[in-house]
Amino acid sequence: MQRGLQTLIRLALLALVLGLWEVLPRIGAVNPMLLPPLSDVATTLWGLLGRANVREAIAVTTLEVITAFAIAVPLGAAAGILLAENEYLGAIFKPMLFYVFSIPKSIFLPLFILAFGIGFGQKVGYAAFTTTFVVMMSATAAVESVRGDYILVARSFGATPAQIIWRIYVPCMMPVLLETLRISMIFNFTGVMIAEMYASRTGIGHLISNWGENFQLPQLFAGIIILSAVAIAFNETVRRLEARVGAWRQ
Amino acid sequence: MTAPSPILVRRAILVGLIALWEILPRLQVVPELFLPALSKVLVVLASDWQVFGGALLVTLYEVGLAIVIACGLGITVGALVGGVASLRSLLLPVFSSLYAIPIVILYPLFTAWLGIGPQSKIVFAGLYGFFPVMLSTAAGVRVIDPQFLLAARSMGATLTQQVTRVIIPASLPTVFAGLRLGGALAIIGVVVAEMLTASAGIGYLVTLNRTILDSPRVYAAILAILLLSILYDVASRALERRVVVWQSTGRQSAPAARPVSTATPQATAA
Amino acid sequence: MAAVSMNGSARAPASDIALEVRGLSHVYEAGDRAVPALQDIDMSVRAGRFIVIVGPSGCGKTSLLMMMAGLRAHSAGTLLCQGRPIPTPDPTRVGVVFQEASLFPWLTTLDNIEFPLSLRGVPAEERRRRAEAMLSLVGLKGFGARYPHELSGGMKQRVSIARGLVQDPPVLLMDEPFAALDEQTRMTMGHELLRIWSTTSKTVVFITHSLTEAVYLADEVYVMSPRPGRIIDHIEITLPRPRTYEMMATDVFGRLRERIWQQIRHAQ
Numbered sequence: 033m034q035r036g037l038q039t040l041i042r043l044a045l046l047a048l049v050l051g052l053w054e055v056l057p058r059i060g061a062v063n064p065m066l067l068p069p070l071s072d073v074a075t076t077l078w079g080l081l082g083r084a085n086v087r088e089a090i091a092v093t094t095l096e097v098i099t100a101f102a103i104a105v106p107l108g109a110a111a112g113i114l115l116a117e118n119e120y121l122g123a124i125f126k127p128m129l130f131y132v133f134s135i136p137k138s139i140f141l142p143l144f145i146l147a148f149g150i151g152f153g154q155k156v157g158y159a160a161f162t163t164t165f166v167v168m169m170s171a172t173a174a175v176e177s178v179r180g181d182y183i184l185v186a187r188s189f190g191a192t193p194a195q196i197i198w199r200i201y202v203p204c205m206m207p208v209l210l211e212t213l214r215i216s217m218i219f220n221f222t223g224v225m226i227a228e229m230y231a232s233r234t235g236i237g238h239l240i241s242n243w244g245e246n247f248q249l250p251q252l253f254a255g256i257i258i259l260s261a262v263a264i265a266f267n268e269t270v271r272r273l274e275a276r277v278g279a280w281r282q
Numbered sequence: 283m284t285a286p287s288p289i290l291v292r293r294a295i296l297v298g299l300i301a302l303w304e305i306l307p308r309l310q311v312v313p314e315l316f317l318p319a320l321s322k323v324l325v326v327l328a329s330d331w332q333v334f335g336g337a338l339l340v341t342l343y344e345v346g347l348a349i350v351i352a353c354g355l356g357i358t359v360g361a362l363v364g365g366v367a368s369l370r371s372l373l374l375p376v377f378s379s380l381y382a383i384p385i386v387i388l389y390p391l392f393t394a395w396l397g398i399g400p401q402s403k404i405v406f407a408g409l410y411g412f413f414p415v416m417l418s419t420a421a422g423v424r425v426i427d428p429q430f431l432l433a434a435r436s437m438g439a440t441l442t443q444q445v446t447r448v449i450i451p452a453s454l455p456t457v458f459a460g461l462r463l464g465g466a467l468a469i470i471g472v473v474v475a476e477m478l479t480a481s482a483g484i485g486y487l488v489t490l491n492r493t494i495l496d497s498p499r500v501y502a503a504i505l506a507i508l509l510l511s512i513l514y515d516v517a518s519r520a521l522e523r524r525v526v527v528w529q530s531t532g533r534q535s536a537p538a539a540r541p542v543s544t545a546t547p548q549a550t551a552a
Numbered sequence: 553m554a555a556v557s558m559n560g561s562a563r564a565p566a567s568d569i570a571l572e573v574r575g576l577s578h579v580y581e582a583g584d585r586a587v588p589a590l591q592d593i594d595m596s597v598r599a600g601r602f603i604v605i606v607g608p609s610g611c612g613k614t615s616l617l618m619m620m621a622g623l624r625a626h627s628a629g630t631l632l633c634q635g636r637p638i639p640t641p642d643p644t645r646v647g648v649v650f651q652e653a654s655l656f657p658w659l660t661t662l663d664n665i666e667f668p669l670s671l672r673g674v675p676a677e678e679r680r681r682r683a684e685a686m687l688s689l690v691g692l693k694g695f696g697a698r699y700p701h702e703l704s705g706g707m708k709q710r711v712s713i714a715r716g717l718v719q720d721p722p723v724l725l726m727d728e729p730f731a732a733l734d735e736q737t738r739m740t741m742g743h744e745l746l747r748i749w750s751t752t753s754k755t756v757v758f759i760t761h762s763l764t765e766a767v768y769l770a771d772e773v774y775v776m777s778p779r780p781g782r783i784i785d786h787i788e789i790t791l792p793r794p795r796t797y798e799m800m801a802t803d804v805f806g807r808l809r810e811r812i813w814q815q816i817r818h819a820q
């Protein structure tokens with residue numbers, strides 16, 4: 033199938049979904065209380081963006097997301113590289129990591145509340161905690177994706193350690209690293225949202241949680257749309273980059 | 283002197299952690315409110331076993347149905363998207379984009395629609411597990427070697443026989459990996475949902491006891507959840523090993539949730 | 553170009569012809585492009601002969617084999633197996649062995665060999681008996697319960713051969729069956745194949761890129777041109793049987809090998 037045609041079909045699908053969203057509640061096929069028409073949601077969305085408390089919530093959430101990310105990525109990367117490079121430590125801790133993965137990490141939320149109280153620290157701490165594991169796993173995989181024989185070849189041509197890092201490790205790992213960042217961000221965002229929805233006084237997660245409880249569905253849908261748009265935009269941007277630096281991979 | 287074997291070290295770490303859990307609170311190095319001694323938690327768990335057991339049953343019920351949704355839909359759609367080339371190129375990019383959305387933000391919508399009973403948890407956790415299971419199944423189906431089908435055809439296999447005797451057995455490892463992943467995610471999703479808004483279930487007990495600052499009961503519930511997810515992991519791995527004995531390497535030993543490729547993440551969030 | 557025969561051996565009576573190919577051509581339709589893959593192929597394979605096909609990569613050897621197996625249709629010409637066309641695969645008439653171990657990893661060795669029998673509902677007992685017999689024919693007695701991943705490359709190909717032969721088809725087609733093996737295993741496997749062939753008296757059509765293998769195994773070698781594939785030479789291998797490794801060092805062997813090589817080289 034040609035690309036143009038595919039894009040067309042996708043756009044048609046999108047238009048269909050949006051169209052149904054508008055029409056079904058209008059003609060009463062679904063309860064407009066439960067699914068407010070798209071146009072109402074759009075109006076609400078526009079109004080929300082002008083409100084001070086919403087703007088403040090967006091600012092808080094953004095700051096939390098960035099801070100948690102800035103803590104989790106170096107921490108997780110360092111630990112992940114250590115586990116990948118040191119065989120002994122890897123043998124000890126990698127199986128444990130696998131177990132940690134199937135555990136619902138939200139059960140540790142109460143601990144973060146006890147440690148930090150309800151606020152910035154608790155939310156950032158929890159999100160960084162969950163994200164660190166993801167970064168660790170991906171970083172391990174990233175290091176292991178550099179094949180030993182490339183390094184051997186480079187050495188045989190007399191490459192210095194610095195050259196090996198810059199000419200072999202970095203280009204080899206670049207696509208994987210970007211993928212790591214992208215996926216970590218998905219988790220990080222989720223972590224902040226959960227922490228905000230669980231116990232918080234501000235932030236977008238707190239707002240949508242409240243809107244849901246108060247049956248303010250136009251606001252709730254508007255919030256979901258904003259968050260989804262931001263998440264998809266970030267994801268797609270990094271994916272483009274990944275495709276560019278990873279063109280040699282197959 | 284050689285270093286002790288990794289397994290030994292791992293056991294020692296586990297034993298050490300358990301010991302610290304008992305000793306630190308007793309020596310009042312950490313406050314009781316923050317971490318009550320393990321023995322206290324166990325005592326509460328034993329004396330209130332009916333409460334915790336009842337809550338676990340509610341959770342298990344929700345998890346069971348969520349697994350049916352996540353795996354049933356995830357494996358079916360994944361097999362279609364992975365197996366049919368035109369669907370794949372049309373829909374896979376769409377699904378990968380949607381996958382970036384933190385699904386937990388949809389939970390308030392589900393409680394508004396379905397109430398705070400089990401339904402909203404089941405739908406949320408089902409959806410939570412759906413994407414990763416679907417993506418990993420799609421990836422798995424794509425690696426079925428076309429040579430297998432050619433060989434089967436050369437031996438006179440009919441179309442039905444190609445499906446039942448080749449495609450289905452060849453995708454079993456993928457399906458099992460999907461089941462394991464979907465189950466782990468269903469548990470995570472249900473627990474998160476119960477912690478956020480609920481009136482029953484083991485996650486609800488965590489939140490309820492946290493708000494009344496009853497730390498031993500918070501930890502008792504946490505312990506129950508830990509046991510549940512570890513048991514599920516061990517059981518599903520054992521089952522997988524028995525069914526997929528023929529696999530030399532790969533999936534069976536991989537974790538339920540490897541965040542490495544686009545196929546699986548999200549498992550660990552929450 | 554017409555087939556050349558090195559010694560004008562007497563033609564066999566028609567009933568002895570296992571495979572008959574007359575004016576076979578094939579064009580692949582790839583999107584809006586047409587790829588002529590095979591052109592005017594003529595072959596006449598007598599029953600019980602060991603035929604080897606060689607030719608540059610992409611000349612259409614695999615395609616031809618697929619058509620002989622009933623796995624692919626052809627555009628023009630006729631293809632007859634024992635006087636009848638092969639519109640669909642029929643493992644009782646033609647067995648196939650592929651290059652990559654196309655054994656099913658989820659089945660044990662015995663179950664793999666039984667697979668074609670089980671497809672047509674042969675009773676379990678008879679299946680087992682025939683599979684066991686095949687297993688000892690290929691020298692793998694006692695390995696029946698192993699899974700493919702527990703076997704070496706050479707052993708896997710032995711199992712593939714056993715699977716191809718289990719329905720006792722008069723014709724066995726082999727597409728570079730030993731290409732993935734190391735040189736030593738490959739030599740042993742060639743030798744083994746000749747042993748199996750001589751005890752079962754099958755007609756074998758064998759594709760290879762190794763000229764040594766071709767001369768060592770074959771009664772007749774067909775040489776194909778680059779795409780579109782045509783038969784540009786047909787060589788009778790006059791070396792006596794049973795073949796021995798020592799023959800490889802002889803002048804006759806070297807000359808035959810050289811002739812094939814020259815044909816392939818000049819056709820480029």
Ligand SMILES: Nc1ncnc2c1ncn2[C@@H]1O[C@H](COP(=O)(O)OP(=O)(O)OP(=O)(O)O)[C@@H](O)[C@H]1O
Nearest residue numbers: 580582587589608609610611612613614615616779
């Ligand atoms: N299904 C197909 N559709 C279109 N073209 C094809 C198809 N199969 C093969 N071809 C083309 O037909 C030609 C012959 O292919 P074939 O696989 O038969 O060659 P071959 O001689 O077996 O090559 P090799 O020695 O590399 O195995 C090639 O150019 C190939 O690209």
Ligand SMILES: [Mg+2]
Nearest residue numbers: 613614615727
């Ligand atoms: Mg070929």
